[in-house]
Amino acid sequence: MSNQTIVQIQNLEKFYEKKQVLHGINLEITSGQIIGYIGPNGAGKSTTVKILCGLINEFQGEISIFGKDLRTNTLEIKKQVGYIPENAVLYESLTPMEFMEFIGEMRGLENEITRSKAEALMNIFEMKANLNQRIATFSKGMRQKVMICSALLHNPDLIFMDEPLSGLDANSVIMVKEMLIHLAREGKTVFYSSHLMDVVEKISDRIILIDQGRVIADGSFDELNKLSNDENLEKMFTRLTGNTNHGEKAEAFINAFEK
């Protein structure tokens, strides 16, 4: 499956009423890669992910995933895709097992398979004991773990993650990072949208930086570094998004509330 084109985006545009949030995005993503998709707040990261997952149907441009047109083959594509949204909101009156059973059944998995997978995945996060507790009683990190497990339940070939490490403890963060690297080695493609520059820098095979709905940098960290000579991704990010004057802004901030 290596180097096979998994996602092809041509001239993707998105408007929210009259406001344009994506301005002609063009991307080609091949299999077995971890794509770090970064950008400042409001750059259009979550919108891109939602379009690719089939949550937003209205967009301009062409998208094909697994060689199929997203508009006409949404269902076929959804079968091979896993999604972890930015906000870990789940039906609180359900337990993780009930939630995953619902997802498993909707994805055509046998109930027994769903249950054994759910147990195995939750066990990795040391949450097997919580399988039958209501989600309402969980912390944000625990909910995030349920979300990660439910997205991987059907062994998807393409995984979209929008801030997947949000709320996780340090051990779980390390574990998820390792897990992503292993998934990529097995030929899975991970589309990883995040604000956490150090994580993106360490795990991504390719980094795509978007700002105001446009791709402004695209390549591996080494390739991008050769062009810019920034010591790390964070510096590169601040320079490319035009936010280098942080010191001045901090001073203005202090002045504003000291008045």
Added chain:
Amino acid sequence: MIKFLLSLFKPFRWFIEKMGADYNQFIMILQLKLTMDNRRTKGIGANAKKETENALIKQSFSQLMIGVFFAIFFFFIKSSFTFYFFFHSFLMAMMAMMIISEFTTILFDTSENVIIQPLPIKGNTISLARNAHVLTYLTLMSFNLSVVTIITAGVKFGFLSALLFSFTIFMNVLFTLFLANMLYLIIMRLASGEKLKNILMYFQIVIAILFMGAYQLSINMVDKTHISNMVLPVHWYTYLIPPAFFSGLLEAFTLFVFDIRHLIFIAEALLVPVLAIFFTGKYLTPIFNRKLMDLEQGDRVSKVKTETVRKSLWYRMMFGIFVRRKGEHAPFKLIWTMTGRERLFMQSFLPSLGFIVIMIAVQFFRNNTFNLDEIIHSKLYLLILYSFMFIGLTLPASLLNGNNQQATWIFKTVPLSLPADYFKGFIKAAFARFFVPFYLVISVGVCFLWGYTVIPDVLVAILAIYLVTTLFYYLQSPGFPFAQPKTASQGGMAFVKMMGLMLTAVALGLMHYFLLRWSAYAGLLLIPLYLGLIYYVNRIFVYKKITWEKVDEVNIYP
């Protein structure tokens, strides 16, 4: 309108500060709450962009209409004491209903704590603002319901009487709010945390049923021919009945009688509500706050055993009968599980089952007599069976209410081509879990009393109810379950819908009744008709009606 409402608190600034609250912070919190109520989106999600800026005005209009309906009833009462006594009793009952059914969630809402608690705002300010929020709606509702009766009072008893009537309405509101606080504190002493939430839910359900029962009973008990000349006697205990305080004061100023009896009523009407609200603000509010904190903590410790419900024989039977398409399997299971746990659902739906029991009981005791022989030779069983049509309205709407707006993304990410399958699974599960067992029990009673010959009619009625319930569910906006927040400004449209449904029920019931008059087995003719209609609604109509485009218009996918 919000500015006007806020300005009404200005004269009471001294009182609010005396209660230990910061007036400016109090007004800011209240303004925020009212603004948010008034800007609830009309649909369910952010995709439904039309905002109901005028939610308050629309709600007021529907309450005015209900007020007109009741004013006609009060118009014929000649005695001023009786007139005002009945009206204040009616108002207290309406307010108690409103507090219990609509405002409990607001009084117990702790969601804003995360924003407000880190700010330097005293607990008393927050609680007083919370009470003032409810007070604003209660006052508004009370005056909407009373306007026509106030005019009627002006015509019948003079301008001064009507003016003082308006004043006593406000005093009544204050007193009722105090009663609600007291009542909730007593319940809160009995339990805490998750257990308290469950007790509150069942308490709301029981109270709602009791009010419905009391209302039906009073309607049946009052002899309408004598109502115009009715004069309520005053006993020693009359001085302890709150509506009597207000009606005593009003009678004193209507007839200009200031004897000892009326002076006691005047003192009670003026002092009791003021002392009650002072007591609420000064002493009850801090306890209420402490208990609310417990309530919030309680959510962290609940554990549920799963799978027991799903594996029950009843579940498997209902699944076998109702679920036909593969796409409906998982939604059916999901809602079967969730309906037993979602409090808002149970709060809004379970009282309707109680209402049905009361409606049935009232049919048996019509005209204050109970003649079994007469009953079993009548077609009363049709009325009993068709009372269940009430479900057709409450079940579809109850499935919408909940605080899970952000959790609906899951329905969009899994591969399902026809969203109608979701909605079919949802309504079938709720119908099978909550309606069928109840109907079966009543049907057994009906067959026992009227004999096995009514079995076809029992079948016809359940088919008619199933048809109407599913049709109403598919006709309402296709919001995913338990994802529409219940707000303070939700109002009178339910009344209009209920009327529409009742008319449908009456029409279907009458059709059945007239067929039976023609022939004892003519009801059987309706079975193929309803089966055909159910097939059409559930196999053809629903797929045309509920498409992804329509579903996306009303749901958020974060």
